[in-house]
Amino acid sequence: MTTYLSIIITAIFVNNIVLSQFLGICPFIGVSRRLSSAVGMGAAVAFVMTLSTAVTWLLQYYLLDPLEIGFMQTIVFILVIASLVQMLEMVIKKIAPVLYQALGVFLPLITTNCAVLGVAILVIRGDMDLGQSIVYALSTAVGFTLALALFAGIRQQLELTEGVPRAMRGVPVALVCAGLLALAFMGFSGISI
Amino acid sequence: MNKLKIILNGIVRDNPTFVLMLGMCPTLGTTGSALTGMSMGLATMGVLICSNCAISMLKRFVPDQVRIPCYIVVIATFVTVLQMCMQAWLPALDKLLGIFIPLIVVNCILLGRAEAFAARHSVIESVCDGIGIGLGFTLALTLLGAVRELLGTGMIFGFGIYPETYGSLVFVLAPGAFIALGFMVALFNSVKKHP
Amino acid sequence: MSKQSTSLWRMMMALGAVTVIAGAILAWVYSMTSEPIRDAQLRARRDAIAAVSPQFDNSPQPVAITPEGEEVPVELFPLTLGGKPVGAAVETYSDAGFSDRIRLMVGFDSDGKITGYQVLSHSETPGLGAKMDTWFRDPKGNRSVIGRSPASDDMRVSNDGGSVDAITAATITSRAFLDALNRAHSCYISYTNSR
Structure with missing residues (x-):
C-alpha cells in the first residue's frame, strides 16, 4: 500500500510530469489560456494515458518480449496510442455526445502529447508491474491536470495585467511564470515517504 | 524555389523554437548544458532530414486518409534506428539524453514539417527544409544550453568562464529552463521587430 | 460500395506495406547493432570494475x-x-x-x-x-x-x-x-x- 501512496505523491508533486520532467509542454503552453479548457484537456489526457499505458504494458510483456522484437517498441506504442485516440473519439461520439462536445477538440492533440508516450516508456524502463503502471499513469495525469489548471489560472490573470513590456507579452512572460511555478514545485522534492 | 532560401527560412523566419514554438519538451528537458542541447538538436536534425526525404518520396503512393499513420511509422522507424545506433556507438550520450531520444517520435516539428512541407515539395527541397529547420533547432538548443550552463555553473561546453561559486544552480534545474527560454524568446522577438 | 471497398483495400495495402518495410529495416539494423550494443554494455561494466x-x-x-x-x-x-x-x-x-x-x-x-x-x-x-x-x-x-x-x-x-x-x-x-x-x-x- 505504501508503494502505491509513494507512487501517487511522487508522480503528482515531487516529479511533476510537466514542471520537473519536461513532458507534455506543448499542451501546457498551447491549451492553458482558459481554465475550463485546461481542465478538459486534463481529463482527456487522464483517460488516454491510463488506457494506453495498460495496453502498451500488456503488449510489451505478452507480445514484444516473447517474440524478442523489443526494437519495435516505439513504433508499436505510438501506433497503439494513435489508434486508441481514434477509437476513443468514435466511441465517445456515439455513447456520450455531451462528453464528446467537451473533450472532442482535445482528443486529436493527444497523439502528439509526449507525456502519453513518455509514461508508456517510463513504466517499462522502471520495471513497474501492471498495477503500479496504471496507478502511476493515472497520478501522472492528475499532476498534469494540476499543473495545467494552476498555469491557466495564472495566465488568465496575466492577460488583465498592463505594463508588461511589449517583447515579453504573450508566451515569454507565461514561460517566466511557469518557471516560478516550477520553483514552487521544487519545494516538494524534500518530501520523503 | 531557391534551396539556400529554404535553408535560411528554416533557421530564421520559421525557427522551430523561437517562432513556431514547437518541440518544447526536448528544448527544455535536454538543455542543461550546451553539449546535451547540441547533441539533441543534431539527433533531431538527422531524423528530420531522413523522414522529410522518405515522406516526400512516399507521398504519391500513400492514400490521403492514412497518410498520418504512415508518416508516424516512417518517423518512428528512423527514431528507432537512431536509438539503436546511439546505444551501440555512443552509449554515454544515449544515457544522458535518456527518454528524450524515443520521444523524438512525438516531436511536433517532425510531423509538422512532414505535413506542411515534405508532402508538397520535391525530395531535394524537402531535404533542404530538413537541414534548415534542423539547424534552426540545433542552434536554438545549443544557445539555450550554453546560456543555462553559463549562468548555472560558469562554464560553456565544460570550459570555465568564471568560478563555479558565482553560478546559480537554479538555471540548470527545471525552473531556470522556463525562465531562460522566456527571456530568450522575448529577446528574439524584439531583435526581429527592430532590426 | 465497390469503390469504397477498393479505396479501403488501397489504404490497408499502403499502411501495411509501409509497416512491413519499416519492420524489415528495423530488423536489419537490429541485427547489425545488437552485437555492438552488448559489447558497449559489457565494456562499460568492465571499465567500471577496473576503475574501482x-x-x-x-x-x-x-x-x-x-x-x-x-x-x-x-x-x-x-x-x-x-x-x-x-x-x-x-x-x-x-x-x-x-x-x-x-x-x-x-x-x-x-x-x-x-x-x-x-x-x-x-x-x-x-x-x-x-x-x-x-x-x-x-x-x-x-x-x-x-x-x-x-x-x-x-x-x-x-x-x-x-x-x-x-x-x-x-x-x-x-x-x-x-x-x-x-x-x-x-x-x-x-x-x-x-x-
Whole structure:
C-alpha cells in the first residue's frame, strides 16, 4: 500500500510530469489560456494515458518480449496510442455526445502529447508491474491536470495585467511564470515517504 | 524555389523554437548544458532530414486518409534506428539524453514539417527544409544550453568562464529552463521587430 | 460500395506495406547493432570494475548475492591476482535518494577496505547529485571513504552520528550513497563468509 501512496505523491508533486520532467509542454503552453479548457484537456489526457499505458504494458510483456522484437517498441506504442485516440473519439461520439462536445477538440492533440508516450516508456524502463503502471499513469495525469489548471489560472490573470513590456507579452512572460511555478514545485522534492 | 532560401527560412523566419514554438519538451528537458542541447538538436536534425526525404518520396503512393499513420511509422522507424545506433556507438550520450531520444517520435516539428512541407515539395527541397529547420533547432538548443550552463555553473561546453561559486544552480534545474527560454524568446522577438 | 471497398483495400495495402518495410529495416539494423550494443554494455561494466578495484588479472564473472533481510540480489565480481583472491567489485544500489535508484560500483580489497567507487547512474538533482563522483574521494575533512572499511568505521553521515561528512546541501543524497556502500559491504562480507 505504501508503494502505491509513494507512487501517487511522487508522480503528482515531487516529479511533476510537466514542471520537473519536461513532458507534455506543448499542451501546457498551447491549451492553458482558459481554465475550463485546461481542465478538459486534463481529463482527456487522464483517460488516454491510463488506457494506453495498460495496453502498451500488456503488449510489451505478452507480445514484444516473447517474440524478442523489443526494437519495435516505439513504433508499436505510438501506433497503439494513435489508434486508441481514434477509437476513443468514435466511441465517445456515439455513447456520450455531451462528453464528446467537451473533450472532442482535445482528443486529436493527444497523439502528439509526449507525456502519453513518455509514461508508456517510463513504466517499462522502471520495471513497474501492471498495477503500479496504471496507478502511476493515472497520478501522472492528475499532476498534469494540476499543473495545467494552476498555469491557466495564472495566465488568465496575466492577460488583465498592463505594463508588461511589449517583447515579453504573450508566451515569454507565461514561460517566466511557469518557471516560478516550477520553483514552487521544487519545494516538494524534500518530501520523503 | 531557391534551396539556400529554404535553408535560411528554416533557421530564421520559421525557427522551430523561437517562432513556431514547437518541440518544447526536448528544448527544455535536454538543455542543461550546451553539449546535451547540441547533441539533441543534431539527433533531431538527422531524423528530420531522413523522414522529410522518405515522406516526400512516399507521398504519391500513400492514400490521403492514412497518410498520418504512415508518416508516424516512417518517423518512428528512423527514431528507432537512431536509438539503436546511439546505444551501440555512443552509449554515454544515449544515457544522458535518456527518454528524450524515443520521444523524438512525438516531436511536433517532425510531423509538422512532414505535413506542411515534405508532402508538397520535391525530395531535394524537402531535404533542404530538413537541414534548415534542423539547424534552426540545433542552434536554438545549443544557445539555450550554453546560456543555462553559463549562468548555472560558469562554464560553456565544460570550459570555465568564471568560478563555479558565482553560478546559480537554479538555471540548470527545471525552473531556470522556463525562465531562460522566456527571456530568450522575448529577446528574439524584439531583435526581429527592430532590426 | 465497390469503390469504397477498393479505396479501403488501397489504404490497408499502403499502411501495411509501409509497416512491413519499416519492420524489415528495423530488423536489419537490429541485427547489425545488437552485437555492438552488448559489447558497449559489457565494456562499460568492465571499465567500471577496473576503475574501482585493486589490481587483478582474472576476467570477473558475476555472482548473485542477496543481502541479509532483502529480496533483490546484488551482483558481486570476485577478483583474483595470480590465482589468489584480492577482493571484489560489487554493483550495488540504494533507493533512499530523492528520485529513483542510485547505482554504484564499489571495490573492496581482501581486508574489506573500500578501494574505489564509481556512480553508474542516478537521477538526483543535477549539479548537487553529480558531486557524489568527486566528494567521497576528496581527502579534505572526513569526506573520503577510500581506504576505510564499514566494518570498523561507522559509515553514516556525521549528522546521524556517523563518521562521513555529507555533501553540503545534499544530505539525503549522501545518506543514499552510504546506504548503497553499506549494502555492498554486507554483500562482500556474506560472500567471504560463505567460502
